[in-house]
Amino acid sequence: MKDNKKSSLLRSLSIGLAVLAVFVIYAYGFEVTKVNLEELRSEQRQTSLVRVTRALSQPDFFEYEQESQIVNAMVYVTCPADGSIPQVETPETTEPYITVSPVCAKAGEIVIVEGYNFAPNAKGPVRFVPGSDPTNLVELGNDVGQTNAEGYFKVEVKLPNRPSDEAQFIRATIRKNVGAPKFTQTAKDTWNKIIETVFLALLATTLGTILAIPLSFMAARNLMKPVRSPLASISLSTLGWPLGFAMGVYLVKWVSNFATPYTTNIVINLLSVVLIPIILSYVVRWALPQDNLSSTTLQVRLIRLAVLLIGVLIGFFGLYQLSGLIMNLGSGMAKTLGSLAFLGRFFIQLGDILKVSIPVIAALAAGGVLSNLLGKIGQRASEKLNISTVRILNLVSAALAGAVIFGLLGWLVEWLYQLGRPELTFWTPVIVGAVAGLLLALFTKPKDTLPIGLVIYTITRTILNTLRSVEALVMAIVFVIAVGIGPFAGVMALGLHTIVSLAKLYSEQVESIMAGPLEAITATGANRLQTIIYAVVPQIIPPYISYTMYRWDINVRMSTIIGFVGGGGIGFLLQQNINLLNYRAASAQMIAIAVVVSLMDYLSSVMREKVV
Amino acid sequence: MLQVKNLTKIYDGGFKALDNISFEVPKGQFLAVIGLSGSGKSTLLRCINRLIDPTAGEIFWDGDNVTAATPEELRRIRRKIGMVFQHFNLVHRSKVLTNVLAGRLGYVNPAWSLINRFPKEDTEKALKQLERVGIADKAYHRADELSGGQQQRVGIARALMQDPNMILADEPVASLDPVLAHSIMKHLEEINKNDGVTVLCSLHFLDLVHKYADRVVALNQGKIVFEGLPNEIDDQKFKDIYGRDAERVG
Numbered sequence: 001m002k003d004n005k006k007s008s009l010l011r012s013l014s015i016g017l018a019v020l021a022v023f024v025i026y027a028y029g030f031e032v033t034k035v036n037l038e039e040l041r042s043e044q045r046q047t048s049l050v051r052v053t054r055a056l057s058q059p060d061f062f063e064y065e066q067e068s069q070i071v072n073a074m075v076y077v078t079c080p081a082d083g084s085i086p087q088v089e090t091p092e093t094t095e096p097y098i099t100v101s102p103v104c105a106k107a108g109e110i111v112i113v114e115g116y117n118f119a120p121n122a123k124g125p126v127r128f129v130p131g132s133d134p135t136n137l138v139e140l141g142n143d144v145g146q147t148n149a150e151g152y153f154k155v156e157v158k159l160p161n162r163p164s165d166e167a168q169f170i171r172a173t174i175r176k177n178v179g180a181p182k183f184t185q186t187a188k189d190t191w192n193k194i195i196e197t198v199f200l201a202l203l204a205t206t207l208g209t210i211l212a213i214p215l216s217f218m219a220a221r222n223l224m225k226p227v228r229s230p231l232a233s234i235s236l237s238t239l240g241w242p243l244g245f246a247m248g249v250y251l252v253k254w255v256s257n258f259a260t261p262y263t264t265n266i267v268i269n270l271l272s273v274v275l276i277p278i279i280l281s282y283v284v285r286w287a288l289p290q291d292n293l294s295s296t297t298l299q300v301r302l303i304r305l306a307v308l309l310i311g312v313l314i315g316f317f318g319l320y321q322l323s324g325l326i327m328n329l330g331s332g333m334a335k336t337l338g339s340l341a342f343l344g345r346f347f348i349q350l351g352d353i354l355k356v357s358i359p360v361i362a363a364l365a366a367g368g369v370l371s372n373l374l375g376k377i378g379q380r381a382s383e384k385l386n387i388s389t390v391r392i393l394n395l396v397s398a399a400l401a402g403a404v405i406f407g408l409l410g411w412l413v414e415w416l417y418q419l420g421r422p423e424l425t426f427w428t429p430v431i432v433g434a435v436a437g438l439l440l441a442l443f444t445k446p447k448d449t450l451p452i453g454l455v456i457y458t459i460t461r462t463i464l465n466t467l468r469s470v471e472a473l474v475m476a477i478v479f480v481i482a483v484g485i486g487p488f489a490g491v492m493a494l495g496l497h498t499i500v501s502l503a504k505l506y507s508e509q510v511e512s513i514m515a516g517p518l519e520a521i522t523a524t525g526a527n528r529l530q531t532i533i534y535a536v537v538p539q540i541i542p543p544y545i546s547y548t549m550y551r552w553d554i555n556v557r558m559s560t561i562i563g564f565v566g567g568g569g570i571g572f573l574l575q576q577n578i579n580l581l582n583y584r585a586a587s588a589q590m591i592a593i594a595v596v597v598s599l600m601d602y603l604s605s606v607m608r609e610k611v612v
Numbered sequence: 613m614l615q616v617k618n619l620t621k622i623y624d625g626g627f628k629a630l631d632n633i634s635f636e637v638p639k640g641q642f643l644a645v646i647g648l649s650g651s652g653k654s655t656l657l658r659c660i661n662r663l664i665d666p667t668a669g670e671i672f673w674d675g676d677n678v679t680a681a682t683p684e685e686l687r688r689i690r691r692k693i694g695m696v697f698q699h700f701n702l703v704h705r706s707k708v709l710t711n712v713l714a715g716r717l718g719y720v721n722p723a724w725s726l727i728n729r730f731p732k733e734d735t736e737k738a739l740k741q742l743e744r745v746g747i748a749d750k751a752y753h754r755a756d757e758l759s760g761g762q763q764q765r766v767g768i769a770r771a772l773m774q775d776p777n778m779i780l781a782d783e784p785v786a787s788l789d790p791v792l793a794h795s796i797m798k799h800l801e802e803i804n805k806n807d808g809v810t811v812l813c814s815l816h817f818l819d820l821v822h823k824y825a826d827r828v829v830a831l832n833q834g835k836i837v838f839e840g841l842p843n844e845i846d847d848q849k850f851k852d853i854y855g856r857d858a859e860r861v862g
């Protein structure tokens with residue numbers, strides 16, 4: 001009983017302390033964020049707030065042609081000293097005119113201005129014109145006349161402190177709208193930029209999705225954990241990547257030198273684009289028989305490999321011709337299509353993209369193939385050879401691979417920091433890498449397998465997490481420097497951010513698939529790639545689509561502000577107008593953003609329902 | 613012939629699922645593996661095609677050393693061993709035909725299978741296997757549109773596509789009702805008798821064991837506690853297998 005009491009006392013004490021702590025935390029938060037209602041209540045803030053809010057509530061979308069009716073009437077600030085009140089006659093006319101009563105008054109006093117025969121239901125400024133020149137452009141005051149249905153208005157005008165012996169003027173400028181409303185320039189600019197914004201988001205999402213899919217498999221623990229290889233296989237396939245890269249680039253350069261002279265000839269373009277796929281399909285059918293059962297001799301395999309290689313070279317020739325064909329077609333279209341010339345320009349760009357990406361494709365493909373091949377050779381070698389040979393192979397290949405990896409890293413450091421000391425940035429890393437490889441080879445049993453999958457998984461995850469923590473806006477700043485101000489920088493920045501965040505989301509989906517089908521497909525003797533295609537891919541399609549839509553949503557929202565840092569899209573316009581205090585234009589852009597974002601929201605939810 | 617020699621499996625947490633197990637299965641036999649849940653039946657079956665790597669011991673199948681096989685050899689061994697699962701393990705969003713064709717993945721050229729191209733003979737064969745298990749009309753339905761019994765038939769058709777000479781069936785009828793259970797077991801029996809395929813089948817119900825099995829291996833806490841003919845299981849043996857408090861239900 002006593003114990004209970006004690007503990008309840010302790011508990012209330014700790015609750016009290018917690019409340020106190022929360023109080024202190026929030027007090028400090030208020031202090032730091034400078035919460036200040038006094039400022040909000042000050043008159044100056046209030047008036048500017050009212051002004052901005054009113055401007056924002058009148059988005060600058062439409063305007064009318066306007067016709068102004070400008071009329072002056074005399075007024076004397078301070079009545080003449082002799083006491084005579086100047087007489088102003090009331091004209092008998094159907095033309096617009098205004099009267100001022102009284103005709104003279106002291107500065108700061110109020111006179112009544114009445115207007116007649118103006119356009120009905122129109123409005124405009126009624127101002128004091130200083131000096132005795134009725135054409136003076138300077139106007140003082142901020143009164144507005146609003147005519148009724150008969151074209152009459154009445155305004156009280158406070159005379160400014162501009163005393164003069166001569167007559168001065170009150171001017172009414174009543175503007176009336178003529179014809180149908182038109183779009184303002186702001187509306188047109190906003191439309192152009194919002195289109196740019198949506199397509200910026202589309203391109204970034206497409207780019208990001210394509211690259212995020214392979215990454216997501218590498219960042220999925222359940223797929224990568226069982227991947228184990230002997231050391232020789234790992235080191236040889238590591239060596240395969242840079243070697244293959246170099247080979248691919250070299251081969252494609254050779255093909256490109258051979259193919260480029262023919263790319264401008266549309267007949268050769270057409271012929272090769274038609275013929276090469278036919279040739280290739282025969283080559284592939286012969287070199288890759290559908291039935292894998294028949295075990296072939298080494299000789300036949302080598303011949304097949306050689307034929308495939310030639311086929312690949314022909315294929316790259318064909319790709320160059322294809323890009324030439326697309327570009328030729330595009331320039332033809334751009335010349336003849338007139339207002340649809342942007343289609344032609346699109347084709348030219350597509351052809352150019354293809355041309356630029358051929359070496360990249362070749363390098364990646366060659367790297368992948370060579371790394372795979374060497375890895376298999378390493379695997380076979382460590383299975384078939386005796387232990388001491390494998391040990392020697394491990395030592396040599398691991399040392400080489402370590403040297404290459406560290407050498408490349410050293411080269412990166414050299415390139416980044418321009419140290420200009422090869423003994424530090426080349427020889428040291430190479431030696432360190434070789435020693436690390438040797439140590440690894442010494443401390444693993446020759447025929448043991450290493451969890452290379454987990455290593456790749458960890459590296460991929462680390463890179464993804466690091467890049468993901470950099471906001472797209474910050475990336476945009478970097479890309480603006482790399483590719484210049486404009487929407488392309490925004491595409492790159494958003495695309496990169498999409499890759500890393502989607503890869504993470506995707507990989508979590510891969511990790512949460514049902515393990516059963518994976519097990520079943522593995523049990524049929526399928527290899528790893530087949531298992532992924534048949535057991536993993538069907539399961540992840542719905543969440544992938546859903547996440548991609550979600551990401552497009554985010555990208556549209558992001559692309560509206562990426563212009564703040566020069567990344568193109570509507571943000572640039574918005575920021576400009578806010579800085580120029582042009583709140584009516586800014587309001588138009590904000591409304592456009594709101595409409596597009598909510599439209600995207602709706603569209604993506606509809607599509608998600610349809611597809612998933 | 614399947615030979616299991618001194619097979620031991622210790623999981624990462626230190627749990628000993630299989631403890632020094634040895635037995636042999638002659639070609640063409642229907643062997644039932646029985647025991648309580650957690651006695652190591654599933655682990656044993658998965659060690660035979662190395663979905664789970666054993667900690668120690670050896671397994672020989674038709675003269676091949678399964679435990680020492682390299683990844684490439686293992687794929688060649690696996691493609692001749694069909695497997696049927698308690699939860700069917702079909703790919704739900706794929707068509708039934710694709711699920712069945714997946715049984716050929718170990719045979720076809722990987723490059724072609726990646727873009728879902730199978731030789732014409734394989735497609736014909738898949739339709740024939742579906743006919744054999746009686747659901748030819750469902751070939752182009754999605755797998756998750758099928759009932760449990762139908763899904764298990766797809767599972768069997770997939771195993772048959774491998775031209776197996778052994779089928780590992782891991783509690784193939786545990787999530788089906790008794791009528792369906794008998795029809796599935798009859799399919800396995802027919803494959804065993806007509807095609808001469810060795811069948812290793814883990815089962816829960818003794819009446820199924822009596823009806824279909826040629827021989828029984830019983831596990832308890834990872835050890836073999838009984839090995840013999842189904843009708844040799846008397847009350848004493850039953851208590852050895854299932855524990856002192858167990859009562860016979862079937």
